[in-house]
């Protein structure tokens with residue numbers, strides 16, 4: 109049975125976020141020959157048709173509007189709802205990012221449809237769409253289906269479905285969608301966005317994360333981790349212990365109440381491994397833990413453990429990687 113699948117893509121600084129390709133890869137599993145429609149939202153949109161087509165989209169919708177320049181809940185709610193109503197897809201896939209988390213439940217509520225959020229996998233079992241999502245802060249996974257498959261809506265956690273280009277990519281048609289967003293309907297307006305300084309690698313999409321905990325002991329201590337992250341082309345993250353202590357910004361917090369990351373390599377430095385921290389990183393592909401305490405809980409989830417002082421171990425790793433990678 110073929111299905112029309114609508115994928116809500118996401119742009120950052122004019123470039124498609126990786127999770128958009130992951131969602132298109134998931135869409136191909138479900139479409140079974142049906143249309144794969146990719147919707148792009150923003151203002152003065154770049155031409156991303158070729159990329160979207162490579163990952164399987166055969167219809168690209170550009171929803172370009174002044175009010176979509178920066179993310180604002182009400183404006184995106186109007187735009188997403190309009191596109192869904194216009195295209196009437198049987199499956200809607202959106203990223204479980206800050207935007208997707210905020211707008212998807214509102215869209216689902218407005219349209220009176222169900223939503224399965226934060227899915228880590230999607231598959232077809234006996235012809236039914238089955239989503240996998242974590243429960244109990246990632247300690248277990250459940251498989252969920254919709255009772256009726258007339259309208260299926262799910263958000264996908266970044267970095268879980270591996271993005272693959274379509275071997276049978278079809279030519280994509282392009283539509284410009286004109287949506288009516290009245291400034292009067294907007295309860296909040298974004299006046300300005302102040303970009304925080306960062307190494308440039310987005311933590312939630314980084315393939316390598318070097319994370320520090322209270323054991324890093326100071327904001328300056330994080331420079332040692334940043335150097336390792338820079339050499340590896342990764343991003344720096346932190347435990348809540350480190351954020352609470354004021355060593356770094358809460359935007360770096362990983363865990364149950366922070367970001368969930370699933371990089372290829374996670375290097376935990378001076379992090380004890382509290383359950384709330386593990387909730388945000390235990391699905392990383394390879395975990396390396398550096399801790400002075402051989403009994404630290406983090407070693408229970410680590411693939412490689414180094415018992416030692418992070419201020420001795422991390423600079424040595426940085427030097428070694430500098431030599432091997434140069």
Ligand code: FAD
Pocket residue numbers: 320321322323324346347348349350361362363364365366367377378379380381382383384385388398399400401404416417418419
């Ligand atoms: P600590 O537990 O103090 O561990 C520091 C570690 O550093 C120790 O293991 C120590 O042996 C090691 N160490 C010290 N010096 C060195 C050195 N020189 N070299 C090597 N190792 C060294 N936490 C999160 O991280 N993310 C969350 O999202 C989160 N959400 C929470 C939500 C709730 C509702 C609650 C109650 C708690 C939450 N927490 C969260 C807090 C969590 O319970 C822990 O308190 C926190 O993760 C501890 O941070 P830490 O591992 O950096 O610090």
